[in-house]
Amino acid sequence: MTFTYQKSVPPELINSAVSLYVDALKDKVVPVLGDTTRAISVLTDNLVPGRCLAAICDDKLVGILAIQTAQGGFFSPSMQSIISEYGWVQGLYRYAGLFFLHHETKCDEWYVDGIAVDKDMRGKKVGTALLGRLEIMAKENGIRKISLEVIDTNERARSLYRRLGFVETKQTAIWPFNYLYKFPFKTVITMEKELNDDNKFYQSF
Ligand SMILES: CC(C)(COP(=O)(O)OP(=O)(O)OC[C@H]1O[C@@H](n2cnc3c(N)ncnc32)[C@H](O)[C@@H]1OP(=O)(O)O)[C@@H](O)C(=O)NCCC(=O)NCCS
Numbered sequence: 001m002t003f004t005y006q007k008s009v010p011p012e013l014i015n016s017a018v019s020l021y022v023d024a025l026k027d028k029v030v031p032v033l034g035d036t037t038r039a040i041s042v043l044t045d046n047l048v049p050g051r052c053l054a055a056i057c058d059d060k061l062v063g064i065l066a067i068q069t070a071q072g073g074f075f076s077p078s079m080q081s082i083i084s085e086y087g088w089v090q091g092l093y094r095y096a097g098l099f100f101l102h103h104e105t106k107c108d109e110w111y112v113d114g115i116a117v118d119k120d121m122r123g124k125k126v127g128t129a130l131l132g133r134l135e136i137m138a139k140e141n142g143i144r145k146i147s148l149e150v151i152d153t154n155e156r157a158r159s160l161y162r163r164l165g166f167v168e169t170k171q172t173a174i175w176p177f178n179y180l181y182k183f184p185f186k187t188v189i190t191m192e193k194e195l196n197d198d199n200k201f202y203q204s205f
Pocket residue numbers: 024025114115116117118121122123124125126127128129149150151154156157159160163
């Protein structure tokens with residue numbers, strides 16, 4: 001099985017990328033955007049295909065890592081696009097939810113705005129490879145820190161990040177937003193990895 005990794009999603013795989021992303025991150029995305037079909041439609045309309053890493057196997061998309069830099073993220077909807085999709089009242093409510101999930105990214109930081117691997121391909125080190133490639137690219141771009149957020153119920157992802165050198169820097173209780181948006185989790189954990197030249201772990205990717 002051969003995996004290739006690309007710095008953007010090719011146009012013919014955008015639908016697969018959105019479906020994979022929404023399915024894997026449904027606990028965060030679906031409560032804010034309404035339902036899965038709506039979330040897929042809104043993401044498709046507001047996607048920046050070049051702000052991600054894509055893992056491909058046999059012409060199929062098997063993994064995606066969304067990157068947010070100080071310039072913007074993979075999923076970057078404007079308030080206007082959300083209001084035109086949902087109307088004023090629902091639009092403002094949903095845009096506020098997206099704003100709540102948004103992570104302000106500094107100039108020397110890249111934020112992982114979601115990572116997802118196809119269910120049938122998990123456990124084959126695709127996630128590890130995506131994060132490894134991200135680290136190499138970040139260093140090449142003079143970035144000093146990679147950050148991400150993981151919800152308290154996702155222990156497997158959390159242990160993967162720990163294994164790859166991310167450390168927990170903050171735990172944020174999301175009350176009252178868990179009630180307002182019906183999020184099925186209560187705490188978001190921020191994890192960070194400082195990049196320095198001594199860390200050669202990923203050179204094999
Ligand atoms: C988390 C995720 C991206 C990891 O990708 P992956 O390709 O399966 O990861 P790898 O094969 O590189 O590493 C597997 C490790 O991740 C852990 N892991 C996390 N979720 C896993 C899953 N559903 N299946 C298998 N392993 C999983 C395993 O404990 C394993 O650790 P180990 O190597 O010490 O045994 C992937 O499981 C996934 O898409 N999960 C659903 C979406 C998600 O939770 N995203 C993270 C949001 S913060």
